[in-house]
Amino acid sequence: MNYKQLEDLVFEDWTWRKIEISDLILIAEKEENEVLLKSIILLLYAHWEGYIKKTSKTYLKFIADNKFNIAELTENFKAISLKGLAKEVLASSSTLTLSNELKLTLKYSQIGNYTFDKLVKIDLDNEKDKSIIDTQDNLNSTVFKNILELIGLRYKKEYETRERFIEKQLLGNRNSIGHGSKRMLVDEEFNIEILSIKKLRDIVISIIENFRDEILEYSKSSYFLHSNFDKCKNFCEDMETKLASEFKEIETRYTT
Secondary structure (H helix, E strand, O other): OOOHHHHHHHHHHHHHHHHHHHHHHHHHHHHOOHHHHHHHHHHHHHHHHHHHHHHHHHHHHHHOOOOEHHHHHHHHHHHHHHHHHHHHHHOHHHHHHHHHHHHHHHHHHHHHHEEEEEHHHOOOOHHHHHHHHOOOOOOOOHHHHHHHHHOOOOOOOOHHHHHHHHHHHHHHHHHHHHOOOOOOOOOOOEOHHHHHHHHHHHHHHHHHHHHHHHHHHHHHHOOOOOHHHHHHHHHHHHHHHHHHHHHHHHHHHOOO
């Protein structure tokens, strides 16, 4: 996979998701009812979790396909490689012999000499694979932070400012609906009405698109390499500022 292929996959996967969300919003604007609004929350959560997971895996596959040595990569990729090695150990556990154990020990001691693809296998078509990227079927702020750290991205301060809102309005209501509860989690910030749903959508989309753009720039500028990692500081600060500006604009837009 080259950069252009990565870019195409990342944009294509987001385009159809964003269209689905927009289409359902348009229907709800014409005929606002609670069932439609609940459906939007379920769909919004599905694409929040689905896109973060798929794009993270696509990024890792891009790095694997380009066969970088693990020693060249930032420390998080060594951790991912160790997970791959642990998977290999488990797979061979039924036939462990002294010979196999010595081979695995040697591989562990020389992990920096291996290319990333030798220890990490990414199957983009296997939606159920949780061996590397695991959303735990509940992509809350803690899980999101763990995924970002795993793939080498930074958890922004701006994410922290919206943690409570996302946790309660997106995840809390998604879980409530998913478990068949009639009652929704409403407060002074959120009601079961189209404006509240649209505000939630805009915040989630801003986070997703900020994440998408970071993945693309990290890939294009090779910020996943030890030698380039410090160079991404200004870029990350710009992305933080951009997200803060978007959040501020969203708050202004929905302030009555």
